[in-house]
Amino acid sequence: MLDKNEFAIASELYSKGFKVAKSDRQEKFKELLEYYNNLTGFGETEPNAxxxxxxxxxxxxxxxxxxxYxxxxxxxxxxxxNKRIIAE
Ligand SMILES: [Zn+2]
Structure with missing residues (x-):
């Protein structure tokens, strides 16, 4: 899993991916997938996940x-x- 700083970077790479003019999702979000998979050692292929x-x-x-938390x-x-108030 990512910590907050890593997540901030991942979010940036994610939004960057939308601007890449390629039709293949894995090409568009290549930077995000690489960043995440290098950090976690997973072989994630789905940027949304x-x-x-x-x-x-x-x-x-x-x-x-x-x-x-x-x-x-x-x-x-x-x-x-601190006792947490969970609004659900
Ligand atoms: Zn606290």
Whole structure:
């Protein structure tokens, strides 16, 4: 999985991919796929899957200290112990 900084880079490569004038998806998003696969060692071929999974894994920041929660479903902040309010 990606951390926040890596995800920011991946997002950039993703939006860059839309501007590449090629019809083949894997060609368009070659930079993103390479970046992700080099980082993770996966052989991901679907750019959307990368963005989707990464967003799910990263989750949100603590309302109290601003540090990211470990997982999207974490009930407690690992840094400050803040109880998380999950709006679902
Ligand atoms: Zn916190």
């Amino acid at each position: 990368i963005m989707h999974h990464s967003l799910e894994q990263i989750g949100s920041d603590c309302e109290n200290c601003g540090k990211p 470990r997982t999207p479903k974490a009930k407690l902040c690992a840094s400050c112990g």
